[in-house]
Amino acid sequence: MIAKEIESKISGGSLIRKMFDEGTRLKKIYGDDKVFDFSIGNPDLEPPKEVKDALIELANADIPGMHGYMANAGYPETRKAIADKLSKESGLSIGIDSICMTCGAASGMNNILRAIMEPEDEIILLAPFFLEYLNYISNVKGVPVIVNTDPDTFLPIMSEIEKAITPKTKAIIINSPNNPSGAIYPKEVLIELNALLKKQDHVIHVISDEPYIDLAYDGMTVPSSLACFDNLIVCFSWSKSLSLPGERIGYTCVSPNHKDFELLTQALVLCNRILGAVNAPALMQRVVAKALNAKVDVPNYERRRNLLYNIITEAGFTCTKPQGALYLFMKTPIEDTKFCEVCAKYNVLVVPGSAFKREGYVRLAFCVSEKTILGSKDAFEAIAKELGLKA
Ligand SMILES: Cc1ncc(COP(=O)(O)O)c(C=O)c1O
Known part of the structure; x- marks a missing residue:
C-alpha cells in the first residue's frame, strides 16, 4: 500500500510527460527528422566555457574536505559572492544570511513553502503557471487559489488578485520571465503588486521564482x-542560466526588508536539512561562485524564438511574442487538447494550456534544434489549413 494521494498522482500522470512519450513513439515509426517535438523544456545548450574551466580548476585543486558536509546554508564564500551580486543589482544591502544554497529552484520552492505554510493556508498562483507548484503546495497541505492573468500580455491583474485575497492568504508566487508565457513583469507592475499586498492587514509573502531571469530577449x-x-x-x-539542470544548484534569498527576516532565514536553512537535501551539491557551489557572471548563449535562444514565432504567425496562428524564457504560448483556434491531437497527426508535439491551468493555448518549447524548428514549417501550414486559418 502506498499513500492515496501519491497513488492518485501516479495514475493522473503528467501531460508533458505523455507528449514526450508520444514523441518517442512517433520517432520510432517515422524517424527523428520527421517528428517536431516542442513538448519538453529541457535546455539544450551546453554550459558556458566558464563552467568547464571551473570544473577543471577544481578537479586539480586538492582542497582538503572538498566533498565533505558543510553548514546547511552552503559555503560562506559562495553565499557572499551571490549576496554582493544581488546587492549591486537591487541597490539593497544584502548580507550572507539572506542566502541559502539549494538543490535547484524546485528544492528552494519546497523549502520556502515548508517554512511558511500551515495546513489550509492559501497561496495565490497566476495562471498560466508551472504545474509542479501544485505538487509542492500539496506537500504542505496548502490550498492553491488560481487567478488568471491578462489573456494577451499575461501580466497580473491587480483587481483580480485583490478579489482572491482572504485572511488565509499566506503567499503569492510570481514567475518572470514566465513559464509558459514568456512574459516579463515590468517594474511598475511589481511595485503596484507590492503596494496592494502591503495594504492588507497581515503579511503576504511574495515568492519570486526566477530560474529564467537571465533569458531575456530584445535587449x-x-x-x-x-x-x-x-x-x-x-x-x-542555474538550471537555465548556466544550462545545469541535472546538477541541481540554486539558492533562496530573503529580502533584508522582510518583516520576518530573522526567523525566516533560519527556517529556510532548517528546511533545507529536514526535507532531505541537507545541503546543495558541494562541487557545484564552488563552480557557480566562479561562473557568477557567465550565461549560456542567450542570442542563440533568441534566434530560435524568432524563427519559431515567425513560422507560426506566418501560418496564421496568434501568439504574443515571448520576452524571455524558452517557450511560445500560442492561442488555439479550437479547444487546446483537441488542437494537440490535430498537431500530432502532423507529427508536431505541443503541450496543452490546460497543463498550465490556462485553456485555449498550447506551449511550444523552442529549446530544440534549428533543424526541427525549420522542418516544422510545412506541418504548421498544413495544420492551419486544416483548421481553416488559411485558404
Ligand atoms: C517556472 C519554473 N520553476 C521552477 C523550475 C524548476 O527548476 P529547477 O531545475 O531549478 O528545479 C522550473 C523548471 O523548468 C520552472 O520552469
Whole structure:
C-alpha cells in the first residue's frame, strides 16, 4: 500500500510527460527528422566555457574536505559572492544570511513553502503557471487559489488578485520571465503588486521564482524583484542560466526588508536539512561562485524564438511574442487538447494550456534544434489549413 494521494498522482500522470512519450513513439515509426517535438523544456545548450574551466580548476585543486558536509546554508564564500551580486543589482544591502544554497529552484520552492505554510493556508498562483507548484503546495497541505492573468500580455491583474485575497492568504508566487508565457513583469507592475499586498492587514509573502531571469530577449533586462518587494523570498536556480539542470544548484534569498527576516532565514536553512537535501551539491557551489557572471548563449535562444514565432504567425496562428524564457504560448483556434491531437497527426508535439491551468493555448518549447524548428514549417501550414486559418 502506498499513500492515496501519491497513488492518485501516479495514475493522473503528467501531460508533458505523455507528449514526450508520444514523441518517442512517433520517432520510432517515422524517424527523428520527421517528428517536431516542442513538448519538453529541457535546455539544450551546453554550459558556458566558464563552467568547464571551473570544473577543471577544481578537479586539480586538492582542497582538503572538498566533498565533505558543510553548514546547511552552503559555503560562506559562495553565499557572499551571490549576496554582493544581488546587492549591486537591487541597490539593497544584502548580507550572507539572506542566502541559502539549494538543490535547484524546485528544492528552494519546497523549502520556502515548508517554512511558511500551515495546513489550509492559501497561496495565490497566476495562471498560466508551472504545474509542479501544485505538487509542492500539496506537500504542505496548502490550498492553491488560481487567478488568471491578462489573456494577451499575461501580466497580473491587480483587481483580480485583490478579489482572491482572504485572511488565509499566506503567499503569492510570481514567475518572470514566465513559464509558459514568456512574459516579463515590468517594474511598475511589481511595485503596484507590492503596494496592494502591503495594504492588507497581515503579511503576504511574495515568492519570486526566477530560474529564467537571465533569458531575456530584445535587449530587455528583468527588473530586480528585490528592489520592488518587501516581504520577498527569491527562488533561483542555474538550471537555465548556466544550462545545469541535472546538477541541481540554486539558492533562496530573503529580502533584508522582510518583516520576518530573522526567523525566516533560519527556517529556510532548517528546511533545507529536514526535507532531505541537507545541503546543495558541494562541487557545484564552488563552480557557480566562479561562473557568477557567465550565461549560456542567450542570442542563440533568441534566434530560435524568432524563427519559431515567425513560422507560426506566418501560418496564421496568434501568439504574443515571448520576452524571455524558452517557450511560445500560442492561442488555439479550437479547444487546446483537441488542437494537440490535430498537431500530432502532423507529427508536431505541443503541450496543452490546460497543463498550465490556462485553456485555449498550447506551449511550444523552442529549446530544440534549428533543424526541427525549420522542418516544422510545412506541418504548421498544413495544420492551419486544416483548421481553416488559411485558404
Ligand atoms: C517556472 C519554473 N520553476 C521552477 C523550475 C524548476 O527548476 P529547477 O531545475 O531549478 O528545479 C522550473 C523548471 O523548468 C520552472 O520552469
